[in-house]
Amino acid sequence: ETGVTQTPRHLVMGMTNKKSLKCEQHLGHNAMYWYKQSAKKPLELMFVYNFKEQTENNSVPSRFSPECPNSSHLFLHLHTLQPEDSALYLCASSQAPNDGYTFGSGTRLTVV
Amino acid sequence: QKEVEQNSGPLSVPEGAIASLNCTYSDRGSQSFFWYRQYSGKSPELIMFIYSNGDKEDGRFTAQLNKASQYVSLLIRDSQPSDSATYLCAVTGDAGNNRKLIWGLGTSLAVNP
Numbered sequence: 001e002t003g004v005t006q007t008p009r010h011l012v013m014g015m016t017n018k019k020s021l022k023c024e025q026h027l028g029h030n031a032m033y034w035y036k037q038s039a040k041k042p043l044e045l046m047f048v049y050n051f052k053e054q055t056e057n058n059s060v061p062s063r064f065s066p067e068c069p070n071s072s073h074l075f076l077h078l079h080t081l082q083p084e085d086s087a088l089y090l091c092a093s094s095q096a097p098n099d100g101y102t103f104g105s106g107t108r109l110t111v112v
Numbered sequence: 113q114k115e116v117e118q119n120s121g122p123l124s125v126p127e128g129a130i131a132s133l134n135c136t137y138s139d140r141g142s143q144s145f146f147w148y149r150q151y152s153g154k155s156p157e158l159i160m161f162i163y164s165n166g167d168k169e170d171g172r173f174t175a176q177l178n179k180a181s182q183y184v185s186l187l188i189r190d191s192q193p194s195d196s197a198t199y200l201c202a203v204t205g206d207a208g209n210n211r212k213l214i215w216g217l218g219t220s221l222a223v224n225p
Contacts, residue, residue, distance in 0.1 A: 040217070041217070042116070042214075042215040042216060042217050043156075043200070043202075043215040045212065045213065056212075088155075090155055090156075098144065098204050098212070098213050100146055100158040100161050101148075101156075101158060102158070103155040103156050103157070104155060105154070105155050106154075106155045
């Protein structure tokens with residue numbers, strides 16, 4: 001395995017469901033990120049972890065809950081989402097905060 | 113509000129031509145500048161970064177930075193149909209903004225055979 005791996009690739013969930021997105025990086029990077037990408041909007045930073053410590057929460061609703069057990073793994077726990085949360089969720093990593101990123105392939109989330 | 117602006121396009125160029133993509137930014141304290149390529153249905157991929165005024169070349173790609181005028185551009189020489197994608201410009205904010213990465217909306221490039 002190389003690069004940044006995200007699972008699942010696609011997810012459809014109801015508003016009452018609980019699901020988790022997983023991200024794993026094999027690059028030895030120290031910083032990991034969650035981004036949301038919606039049509040007609042710039043990439044939205046959600047969370048930043050550096051050396052597995054959260055350094056940024058960009059005013060994200062509490063229905064999104066990140067977890068970073070170590071520098072290689074990042075999770076995004078989803079609970080009682082809204083249809084407007086449907087988007088592409090991207091994980092990324094970098095050697096240091098705001099160095100060039102390597103992105104995972106993303107999870108296309110649809111909330112019904 | 114810190115902003116990064118790009119012409120959404122689509123920018124259409126014939127195969128073999130030079131494609132010129134432009135990006136302006138509002139934060140005069142910005143220090144790092146990145147270009148990412150995103151194919152339809154895929155995630156962004158870093159193709160160039162530049163920190164100093166002037167040109168930086170990597171293969172068919174050249175990034176140009178002018179901090180005084182607050183713009184950064186990406187030139188793609190000998191454009192190929194495989195270059196057809198959306199190109200995202202990203203800029204780090206100043207230290208007071210915790211050097212957050214600020215993203216443009218992207219420019220769609222179509223290279224016609």
